[in-house]
Amino acid sequence: MPSTSIDRTALGDLARGAAFLGSGGGGDPYYGQLLGEAEIARSGPFTLIDAAALPDDALVAPCGWIGAPTVSLEKLPAGDEAVNGLRRLEAIMGRRIDALMPIEIGGSNGLAPLLAAARLGVPVLDADGMGRAFPESQMAILNIHGLSACPSIVTAADGTLAVIETPDNLAHERVARSLSVALGGIAHMVEYPLSGANAKAHAIPASVSAAIAIGAAMRRAREDSEDPFAALYAALRASGLYAHAGSLFDGKIVDLERQTEGGFSIGTVVIDAFDSDRRMTVRFQNENLLAREGDVVRAMTPDLITVMDLETADSITTERLKYGQRVRIVAAAAPAALRTERALRFVGPRAFGLDLDYRPVEQLNGWTA
């Protein structure tokens, strides 16, 4: 079937693209990139396959890490969690997994399945379950489209494994979240096992290759001493997934409130403009949810909001935010599948307790395609 190799360069591009698409969440991809480079050096490049080429009766295993990304900075995986969980899915389903898929393309979870796939000897599907990163499992397009999260398998570094089965995807998220807390703040999760047909019909298509293309555009802009932000916006628009993109605000981080709460990093970051009294505040729950300039909303979930280093154009995950950082706040339109009336009930502002009606970022900022 049609496949692409992910070599060392493409892996770096994927990490860079996934960091942006994380919208502040999904964990910093840097550690996953290091692990991936070591794996490539050992066994060669990773294999990415087109969803279109997948047989309808294939078994696709979406997977990734669940927990507060602040914890993942301090607690490294033991190495066997992912494979243990995936092997258990195979035992439950009584068959082999044909491909892995990132449950979310954003952040470290955009890369996480590569290593596990290499260990299992299967490819990674060029698709994901969120088109970005979101803090909660039921925010996956797979839930929005009515698929079941179960059987789902949570595994931890201490060898603990839990199989979850429930008809209620919200109960699944609640149970998985509590497990991640009980297991030290972070755990691996296999969830929403998919047939090939369902992967094709419901996953966000071509998002892994989109992330690679976005990262590659930024890398090349830097190599050619061109503007990496302009390259980012152009690559996002060219992806076919993120139709609008642009800058919201430049400034310095002057205040930061952040706490780990119920398995999430929750807080607000305040950015002051360099040469005026303009101020932007960004509220986050693992991911950035809402960017406001004074009282004016400039972007809101499910549109992507990423805090980036003004000089290097590196994406800064919410757990890496620091007082004094000079940053640009960048936004991009969410994939269309996340903007339907039904999807907004799961990933729109009210799903996060924000008393706001969703308005697309391009309307809020007068961007035209």
Next chain:
Amino acid sequence: MPSTSIDRTALGDLARGAAFLGSGGGGDPYYGQLLGEAEIARSGPFTLIDAAALPDDALVAPCGWIGAPTVSLEKLPAGDEAVNGLRRLEAIMGRRIDALMPIEIGGSNGLAPLLAAARLGVPVLDADGMGRAFPESQMAILNIHGLSACPSIVTAADGTLAVIETPDNLAHERVARSLSVALGGIAHMVEYPLSGANAKAHAIPASVSAAIAIGAAMRRAREDSEDPFAALYAALRASGLYAHAGSLFDGKIVDLERQTEGGFSIGTVVIDAFDSDRRMTVRFQNENLLAREGDVVRAMTPDLITVMDLETADSITTERLKYGQRVRIVAAAAPAALRTERALRFVGPRAFGLDLDYRPVEQLNGWTA
């Protein structure tokens, strides 16, 4: 194999005995008694079998409810949780369960397996995992003796089922506890699946029949207008499990602090004597842990401490304690298996964060056998 029938009268006796052995915890057995009476009316008495008669290769499933007993007052089981969890154990083990066993004889969990056993068409073993009730799963004698808690299955009223596998029984308790909280505060758990040989070697023997005998002695004392407390103490001593028993204090509840915290009911009850300025405080975590008169310790875990109604001799679980109740504080020596040096590391005062060396209740009170 040698078996005993548990009819309506014996069920009431079991509820009464288990309520005392709960040491304040394990949940009020009254609701389980009502369910059990309905089941007996429908299908006849329950069957209790001697552990000694069990084949060595039998499969015994210890089970019960996990969660804060305060929640169980408000949230009733849906009815299928226990059977769903037990059927899953059978699927995992690839064989039928031969007998159920209460994970703890104390409180509602002393009765809980009867109903599930009737549905499965298997007997209940005359043994349990704690010889009383304890708040945490790793306090079972089965853990103290080095057996594994897993595979363990947690099920909830909403249809959620989780299989837990871990080499670490403390991780098992942590995971199960967090599940019970995520699932609404209470869940059914199958744990420490045992071979017949291990049930015979490690479970607390004959504790179900002991609870029935204790309850029967109190019932008969009431029927004959004799002192139910004297009958209780005599029955405890005659059981062969609880070698010493007696009264610690009479008085009125004048203060009560209680909160549901991390899945437990935690608090302190203060009892003032009727006709002096003597005062007893009892500290609890689901179960009563420590009874002090002023600064003098009168009883401590793992010895049993139960608050009883002074007039009716009903045992009062910690979630039923109320200001103004006129009570007698009763204590009994724990089964010998819970008093070994090794056992005290799991169920002695320091296991509950109390900075005290264990001293047997009979020494603290000058009781002689």
